[in-house]
Amino acid sequence: MFATPASVPSPSTLRRAVEPATRSSELAQANAHIRRVADMLALVADAFPVHRRLVHAGDAIHQAGQVFTHLCVLNSGFVKMVNLSADGRDQIVGLKFRGDWLGFDGIAGAVHDCDAIALDTGEVWAIPYDALLAACAARPRLMAAVHDAMSREIVGDRNSLMSVCTLPADARVADFLRTWAQSLALRGLRTDQIMLRMTRAEIGSYLGLTLETVSRALSRLAREQLIHFADKGRRDIRIPDVGALDGFVQQCLAPAVATLQ
Amino acid sequence: MFATPASVPSPSTLRRAVEPATRSSELAQANAHIRRVADMLALVADAFPVHRRLVHAGDAIHQAGQVFTHLCVLNSGFVKMVNLSADGRDQIVGLKFRGDWLGFDGIAGAVHDCDAIALDTGEVWAIPYDALLAACAARPRLMAAVHDAMSREIVGDRNSLMSVCTLPADARVADFLRTWAQSLALRGLRTDQIMLRMTRAEIGSYLGLTLETVSRALSRLAREQLIHFADKGRRDIRIPDVGALDGFVQQCLAPAVATLQ
DNA sequence: CGTTCGATTGAGGAAGATCAATTAATGTGG
DNA sequence: CCACATTAATTGATCTTCCTCAATCGAACG
Structure with missing residues (x-):
């Protein structure tokens, strides 16, 4: 219906x-x-x-x-x-x-x-x-x-405010992808292959970063195999393992946490 | 507008x-x-x-x-x-x-x-x-x-998200004070003499800044006569002119805006 | 009166912004 | 269908802002 x-x-x-x-x-x-x-x-x-x-x-x-x-x-x-x-x-x-x-x-x-x-x-x-x-x-x-x-x-x-206030740039972008994928997952849509409908500048606007920083963060995530760009165009992103993005965020936080102990 | x-x-x-x-x-x-x-x-x-x-x-x-x-x-x-x-x-x-x-x-x-x-x-x-x-x-x-x-x-x-994402540290603190004062004003409380009930660390947490940066920002605002610390303790703040804080935020933004034109 | 917690201030370093050049994709008119 | 223009993305070099670390100071409290 x-x-x-x-x-x-x-x-x-x-x-x-x-x-x-x-x-x-x-x-x-x-x-x-x-x-x-x-x-x-x-x-x-x-x-x-x-x-x-x-x-x-x-x-x-x-x-x-x-x-x-x-x-x-x-x-x-x-x-x-x-x-x-x-x-x-x-x-x-x-x-x-x-x-x-x-x-x-x-x-x-x-x-x-x-x-x-x-x-x-x-x-x-x-x-x-x-x-x-x-x-x-x-x-x-x-x-x-x-x-x-x-x-x-x-x-x-x-949660957006928290992400912006407490995460470094790379983690913020990873968290953004994680949240987007989760939003899709909650709605029963596939999350392994997602199409960002936003420019780097728009993502940066949302995350409080410049478009260059977003681009660099995505490149780094791709280099670390956490995401892959589908051929033809860098707006289609494959996320082989959404859970791994959590790990990445954790890892970005780790140095700071380590000193606290 | x-x-x-x-x-x-x-x-x-x-x-x-x-x-x-x-x-x-x-x-x-x-x-x-x-x-x-x-x-x-x-x-x-x-x-x-x-x-x-x-x-x-x-x-x-x-x-x-x-x-x-x-x-x-x-x-x-x-x-x-x-x-x-x-x-x-x-x-x-x-x-x-x-x-x-x-x-x-x-x-x-x-x-x-x-x-x-x-x-x-x-x-x-x-x-x-x-x-x-x-x-x-x-x-x-x-x-x-x-x-x-x-x-x-x-x-x-x-609005909090916007403040954090688009304002430099000093302006963020000024905006925080402005918003706090406005919240008091809306409730009919006096805004010229306000008592912050938060430590610098708490303000920093809310604004995505370190306590040192908040302290420096407040010192700068005091130096520019936009705020005054009441004697005995630096939690009581006098704001002679709330509107002037708007001007300060504007001024922090001005350099960036100027290049756009 | 000393202890503790919060605030201030300075010096140095790192993350991210800015500026600039290049490449890739998309669209347009011939 | 192809040259050309346009917009988006990438990457590098430099610079600024803010964070980190550290020392000092003041106030409040027992």
Whole structure:
């Protein structure tokens, strides 16, 4: 119905080369997440006649300054959140995947606080916020799902902050890839071959690094065999073992930790 | 709004230009915020017999790993959110003031994701989450207030990320002071004389800097007369003109911006 | 009065930014 | 289909910022 057949993972397509313990637990997590997203989408579709909108790379789903009227659920595709400060700095402050909600930033001020820009072709479901509030009052599970999504966003944002504040550049890039792969895994998508839909400059923006540093970090990861570039183009990345990226992050941290002991 | 004027503004002209307009608008904002918080607290108090809990500096309001059962509203005092990652890194990821909610991070995973530690004496109102859900269904305004609080948290977290990613150390510290002062102003507290309840190390943790860098930045701000240390102790800071901190941030950014033009 | 913890300040070093040159991929018009 | 222009990515050399290490100082506390 809503959960497209393609998105249901056959266990074999999920990553193979990982510790048995984490593999099964992450598989369970992925299944739980897929179920939750499917339930949530069903709840939403059931509650209102959602407005489905097809977006292409570069399209703005909403923009900073726009009056807030709708939330959106991302049904497919990838979206970046771009924040522009009053003094002209701008930065990518978030990335969204299937099942994520967009526009929570607009609730507080009645005006959107940042741009949501599609990174490729996808579909969003627009939901008028007042209708959502009304529907939530009648459907506790829908309300819980909305809170759930907001809570996830808060946790994710904090993890981004942590990555930026506590990891050196190489580890930050590795962590970025790890998180991206995990986001895909949670949604039942394959993680061994991922297509970054962002330029080095965009990745750098998100991680607080320059594009050169991102490029160097990726080259180093490739040299250490933690990633491989698919032929023709350096945006397709093969990650033979996602778990190994954890090890790399740990290793970057090790010198500092060692001195503490 | 976005396009910085070609003629780079001298800090003084810039500050002077914005001051009269923002002064009254910030006052209006503060009044609106105070009203909103008061309304929200009344809504909460009206909906359940909230459990009021007195906390002292160092007390944990909740801790990472604890099963999530309650949200809390901070009625008075200051609270830091501390996140500990799986690999041992830890960081302050947020600061909370009167009227802020605590514990949203626990909704998604049913377990708290970080510690909430009181920075001084204060009072929190604990609210069982299931009771809140039930009450929200019956009281649209309460639900809206909860969403409002979560939205604010999301926007605030993103602004933290932006500060860390796009500002040099000195500007980051200035921005931190500016934000702290603004948080106080929004709550109707005086901003000219503020008491930091954090050590240099804690500020550094929050900003992704070492304590030495924070100390140096504060010394520089003091040297430039943007802040003054109250006698006896360097935790009490007088900010003669909060708006001037904006100018300082701008000024730190200016060299980079100038080359872009 | 000494101990401890937090803050300051200086000197040196390292991570990452900046500047610059080259290469690879993509798109465009003839 | 191919030259050409354009944008993205890589890599190197240098420089700046901030971190690290270390010494000193001040305040608070027992």
